[in-house]
Amino acid sequence: MKGIRQLAEHLQISTGTVSRALNGKSDVNAETRRRVLAAAEDLGYVPNQAGRSLRQGASKTIGLVLNHGSSVGAGNENFFPLVIAGLQNVLSRHGLDLVLLLCPREENYDAFLRRMVARRLVDAMIITATRVKDPRFAFLTTAGMPFVSLGRSDSALPGNNWVDLDFEGIAERAVLRLFERGHRRIAIAAPASDVNLGKLFLEGYRAGLAKCGLQEEPDYIFYEQALEEGGYRVGEKLLASKKRPTAIVLNAELMSVGLYRRLGEAGLVPGRDLAVIAERESPVGRFLLPRLTCFRLDLDALGRMLAEMLLSNLPAFAEGYQDVPRNRIWPLELVEGESDPPLAAPD
């Protein structure tokens, strides 16, 4: 089956009627619609997307823009697949397809985004891995490309939609919890890059210290990559510190793999010799020994919220999504592990 014309000829009716029948327009005879649908099913007809897109000025496709390295895979296993499931759950109700867009390593990120916008391959975008200063907010706003951001940024404009995890909240709660458990020398690992969550994580950490009446100790802040290797280096630095912290808050659970190894190499036992709380629950953390204390969130619901925010921005779908909030800070719940028992002998 080639196109709608062939289908129409086969049915001996006009392409206009076929199109209306296929698209569920109301002004079509019931029997005609039945015949059209049956024939389309039979002959395996599906509208050519290019034709539709051109005519309608919309591709019915949403793009999820992921940063190479920072987002897919690297430290985010089990994050995006679940968010995507939530996104698709909502989008598919409206016949919208989701495609993932990755900037090729060789291409400049801004050029890539500009090209993706101009090509009009997608009607709207979801951007991720926001930075403190992030030109994408202004660019997409100006370009008229509807979008929602997974992540905050100082560059977000008043009208922009975003959802972000409560990074500051979890860092603060981690500090308070460790304090209650007797810890007074509490370190933190934060990303070395300019991703916005690093800033938030540190803010929460400082807020926590302040609430506990603890002094901030610059030596206890470790800027490292949010991966296994970064965790290993955190361990290295911890072992070298003059007055070693008794607890640490990691902004990524994968770091704990490297940290555990480094501690083990030195004959130290995670949990017993160093309390650890890591940001996000994931299978790796659950099967480490000791099991990580971490924070859990409903990723599927997060994906659905992102989709709903996006739809509230698209004129064709906004009606059903009137009362979706413009912004949302997503809560996380502490999951008790084995990695942060109370300190045996508080200083």
Added chain:
Amino acid sequence: MKGIRQLAEHLQISTGTVSRALNGKSDVNAETRRRVLAAAEDLGYVPNQAGRSLRQGASKTIGLVLNHGSSVGAGNENFFPLVIAGLQNVLSRHGLDLVLLLCPREENYDAFLRRMVARRLVDAMIITATRVKDPRFAFLTTAGMPFVSLGRSDSALPGNNWVDLDFEGIAERAVLRLFERGHRRIAIAAPASDVNLGKLFLEGYRAGLAKCGLQEEPDYIFYEQALEEGGYRVGEKLLASKKRPTAIVLNAELMSVGLYRRLGEAGLVPGRDLAVIAERESPVGRFLLPRLTCFRLDLDALGRMLAEMLLSNLPAFAEGYQDVPRNRIWPLELVEGESDPPLAAPD
């Protein structure tokens, strides 16, 4: 800037000439081309994809089809991002964009694939996570959608292109290595599902046993999910076995996280009390204690090979890719770790 017409009007020349200039056709005056290119750059003009696709019958977009759960994230962190980098490296040379397509959880996989093919959103596809019997080979072949498969299948047709890891080879070599190191009771973990690599992995295992003159012991074959939790259950079963194996070959490195934990809970030390070799090198394995002995491959090169095979199938690009092989079994190299020292006291 809206369309090519506005650009042409601005330049006071015809849209045809603008199009030819933009698309690098030879029959354009050098000065005209310069002006067109400058104006396009200036005004931020990029051709509307729908118009191009419709006219050319091609979208200049390639789809990488990933299975939810089995492929992105789950157990494959650091796998696809690197393969994708290789793919894009080759595709971008030809102005081809890559998009990732994930089947929504609610949608039937076959229906999804049929829809994606019919929509003509992409000109060609890369499929992954092949099963022993896999209807996609026949479907895509019949539908005339060019494709290449990352993974073999009994359903692959003679003309189909594929690249696959040498699963049988690594399983066999793992067994031989463990045998040389004194092990006689060598277990294996293979996927519980019908993914083709599970079959290959077992074949290699059996070939290895045969070469070593070892008897196959049904109790030493553990069918488990290739994730942390599956590894934990392998540990459970190992501890329960009458005559415990002294070594195990895992088909996924993430399993070792769960296995290490289960052994640790029982007071056993991985490496010392159980030799472990896992399939693929990854950061997690490198930072486990003991570091995993595993197999390494050049994922970027694998991605490039996939792209080249695909291009050799596309009439518009085939010329430059005449001598790309039709199929390829990709070699892996053993990376020595700390998890499989020689057995202290061979039986």
Added chain:
DNA sequence: CTGAAAGCGCTTACAG
């Protein structure tokens, strides 16, 4: 070297 024109496959006012 350039312009005018056709047409890719579709949807949608418009007329009846």
Added chain:
DNA sequence: CTGAAAGCGCTTACAG
């Protein structure tokens, strides 16, 4: 309820 026609933005024979 249906058909005929226009047109979305682009590229590409074709004529000059």
